[in-house]
Amino acid sequence: MARRAVPFRELEQQLSEAQSTIAALLSDQIDAVYDLRSNTPVLLGHAQQALRESEERAQHYLDSATVMLVALDTDGKIVLVNRYACSVLGGAAADLIGRDWVRACTPQRLWDASRVIVRDIAAGDISVNENSIVTATGEERLIEWRSTVRRDSSGAFDGTLSSGIDITERRRLEARHQQASKMEAVGQLASGVAHDFNNLLTVIIGFAELAIVDDAPDARHVEELKEILSAARSASGLTRQLLAFSRQQVLHAAPLDVNELIEQMTGMLRRLIGEHIEIKMSLAPGLSLAHADRGQLEQVIMNLVVNARDAMPDGGSVTITTLDVELDERSFPDEAVLPGSYVMLAIADTGTGMGEETHRRLFEPFFTTKEAGKGTGLGLSTTYGIVKQSKGYIGLDTLLGKGTTFKVYLPQGVPSIPAEDEAVKPVARLGHAWETVLLVEDEAAVRRLSLRILENAGYHVLVAANGDEAERLFADGMKLGAPVDLLVTDIIMPHCGGPELFRRLQTKSPNLRVLYMSGYTNQSSAQQAEIDAGLPFVQKPFTALEFEQRVRESLQRR
Amino acid sequence: MGRISAVARPKQKQALRLRLYIAGNAPNSLRAIENLRAFCADKLPDGHELEIVDLLKDPSRALADGIIVTPTLLKLSPLPAMRFVGNLSDTSKLELSLVSG
Numbered sequence: 001m002a003r004r005a006v007p008f009r010e011l012e013q014q015l016s017e018a019q020s021t022i023a024a025l026l027s028d029q030i031d032a033v034y035d036l037r038s039n040t041p042v043l044l045g046h047a048q049q050a051l052r053e054s055e056e057r058a059q060h061y062l063d064s065a066t067v068m069l070v071a072l073d074t075d076g077k078i079v080l081v082n083r084y085a086c087s088v089l090g091g092a093a094a095d096l097i098g099r100d101w102v103r104a105c106t107p108q109r110l111w112d113a114s115r116v117i118v119r120d121i122a123a124g125d126i127s128v129n130e131n132s133i134v135t136a137t138g139e140e141r142l143i144e145w146r147s148t149v150r151r152d153s154s155g156a157f158d159g160t161l162s163s164g165i166d167i168t169e170r171r172r173l174e175a176r177h178q179q180a181s182k183m184e185a186v187g188q189l190a191s192g193v194a195h196d197f198n199n200l201l202t203v204i205i206g207f208a209e210l211a212i213v214d215d216a217p218d219a220r221h222v223e224e225l226k227e228i229l230s231a232a233r234s235a236s237g238l239t240r241q242l243l244a245f246s247r248q249q250v251l252h253a254a255p256l257d258v259n260e261l262i263e264q265m266t267g268m269l270r271r272l273i274g275e276h277i278e279i280k281m282s283l284a285p286g287l288s289l290a291h292a293d294r295g296q297l298e299q300v301i302m303n304l305v306v307n308a309r310d311a312m313p314d315g316g317s318v319t320i321t322t323l324d325v326e327l328d329e330r331s332f333p334d335e336a337v338l339p340g341s342y343v344m345l346a347i348a349d350t351g352t353g354m355g356e357e358t359h360r361r362l363f364e365p366f367f368t369t370k371e372a373g374k375g376t377g378l379g380l381s382t383t384y385g386i387v388k389q390s391k392g393y394i395g396l397d398t399l400l401g402k403g404t405t406f407k408v409y410l411p412q413g414v415p416s417i418p419a420e421d422e423a424v425k426p427v428a429r430l431g432h433a434w435e436t437v438l439l440v441e442d443e444a445a446v447r448r449l450s451l452r453i454l455e456n457a458g459y460h461v462l463v464a465a466n467g468d469e470a471e472r473l474f475a476d477g478m479k480l481g482a483p484v485d486l487l488v489t490d491i492i493m494p495h496c497g498g499p500e501l502f503r504r505l506q507t508k509s510p511n512l513r514v515l516y517m518s519g520y521t522n523q524s525s526a527q528q529a530e531i532d533a534g535l536p537f538v539q540k541p542f543t544a545l546e547f548e549q550r551v552r553e554s555l556q557r558r
Numbered sequence: 559m560g561r562i563s564a565v566a567r568p569k570q571k572q573a574l575r576l577r578l579y580i581a582g583n584a585p586n587s588l589r590a591i592e593n594l595r596a597f598c599a600d601k602l603p604d605g606h607e608l609e610i611v612d613l614l615k616d617p618s619r620a621l622a623d624g625i626i627v628t629p630t631l632l633k634l635s636p637l638p639a640m641r642f643v644g645n646l647s648d649t650s651k652l653e654l655s656l657v658s659g
Contacts, residue, residue: 009638010638013640017640017643020642020643020651021626021643023644024627024643024644025627025643027644028586029629029643029644029645029647030586030628030643030644030645031580031581031584031586031587031627031628031629032584032628033626033627
């Protein structure tokens with residue numbers, strides 16, 4: 001093939017172009033050269049800038065991530081740490097890079113374990129793990145890590161990359177939740193035991209009282225019977241506390257002047273805490289009324305004051321403060337708060353304060369720091385139960401060696417119009433009764449006792465063990481022209497509860513009156529509402545006289 | 559788009575046809591566009607045809623047209639074809655080749 005002759009002019013031009021290309025290259029006037037074999041542009045200066053920009057962007061992404069990002073090299077030394085990780089660790093990236101991760105950032109006691117973890121991540125054996133880190137201030141944080149192995153372009157192991165989330169708070173909340181569940185479970189157990197126990201105590205107390213009355217002329221066993229009564233009443237005090245803790249006792253919440261209550265209790269509180277402790281009051285004038293059960297709040301104040309006393313064996317002072325406050329959803333970090341107006345009651349001591357373990361288990365039933373025989377471990381759990389059942393909140397500030405302040409928040413109450421309440425009129429002497437009472441109780445022993453008390457008082461008593469039987473007896477009474485005047489019924493029974501039974505019977509006889517008995521209040525809110533509405537109620541265990549009085553009061557209601 | 563040879567076909571009435579090869583928004587490429595537009599507005603009032611080819615978007619045209627660096631300006635017509643490499647900041651060469659040439 002003949003070689004093409006290149007005209008001199010063309011050669012001259014090509015040479016000139018080549019010279020100008022070289023000149024342009026040398027004067028930095030070009031952006032890219034092209035690899036003509038692979039047909040790809042190879043960017044020059046611009047490329048470096050773009051690379052820089054891309055690196056900056058990547059760093060920006062790393063820094064704006066709210067997870068910890070840590071890359072280690074093959075020796076476990078830090079090669080990358082993002083801003084968030086720096087903020088958690090409390091150090092600058094420049095100080096951390098190049099350091100051994102395990103030694104620099106994990107607690108010394110975990111060094112060996114941490115090394116094993118780093119090795120396992122590098123080997124690809126684990127990708128998710130939890131491990132503690134230690135911050136610059138020495139604080140430990142628990143981190144959940146997700147890790148991958150980094151490889152270079154040839155596929156060789158080049159280190160690890162881990163992203164971590166600080167789960168310290170989450171774990172703490174979970175632990176609190178578990179604690180709350182545990183309290184709930186113990187509460188249920190306690191209430192179940194207390195319920196059955198109350199029935200037994202009702203029978204013991206009731207029959208002991210009857211025996212005392214029966215044996216009155218012959219006083220041989222009276223002293224022994226009184227001992228039985230006294231022991232049974234103490235036991236009944238314990239079950240009441242258990243029920244309070246499990247929030248299953250009946251509360252009679254009403255608008256309550258907390259300042260007045262405290263003032264009335266002052267004398268008693270002074271005797272309770274002794275002379276070596278001073279009581280100071282800081283009661284807010286014009287304090288709003290709280291919606292609470294007076295008796296139960298007394299119990300709360302007493303428990304907290306006794307607790308304060310026991311924290312100050314060498315004397316000190318207890319300050320009782322009241323204040324109107326507003327709470328919002330975030331007032332308690334661990335609890336959803338119903339926002340609104342509350343009455344705060346604070347009881348502060350200058351005592352020993354408490355450590356974290358005590359603080360954590362404080363409201364647990366049977367947890368006590370007092371020596372054996374000095375406390376039941378029920379005081380604060382009772383307090384907790386009462387406050388929770390009153391739809392209130394309890395919080396505390398404590399510092400070991402500096403004292404403790406308990407703050408109880410009770411919902412504010414609306415002042416009620418004082419009503420003529422027949423039910424509270426004392427019945428001084430009980431005349432001989434003649435009315436017909438329908439007694440419905442599923443517990444045989446309580447049924448026998450109640451029957452005995454009612455018959456002793458002279459009532460004509462129809463006895464049923466359940467709702468169906470009661471309805472039959474009631475209908476028979478109507479037919480025979482001996483209608484039932486009063487229904488005395490347990491609140492909780494299988495199949496048909498007391499309130500339901502009352503409603504059914506009331507449709508047949510609108511003048512029928514009712515007296516409820518119960519050992520605890522595991523009833524629905526509707527049933528609770530009826531009790532709150534002031535329908536007659538007698539709490540087990542009851543004494544014979546108390547029961548008889550309640551029956552009489554119920555019959556006198558119109 | 560057809561294959562374009564570095565040497566344009568001869569035409570009877572040959573208008574000034576230019577093609578500028580650039581690399582995206584790279585600084586010298588942007589400068590070249592700016593310099594060329596200013597030059598054209600100032601020195602080529604009778605009109606011209608300009609095609610700008612971004613080789614980052616269409617790298618195959620580098621191969622087709624034998625472009626080895628960007629920015630490069632090709633004068634396609636009238637003949638002889640010429641190429642100018644660089645950001646075209648030196649307009650004296652352009653003037654010599656395009657206006658008087």
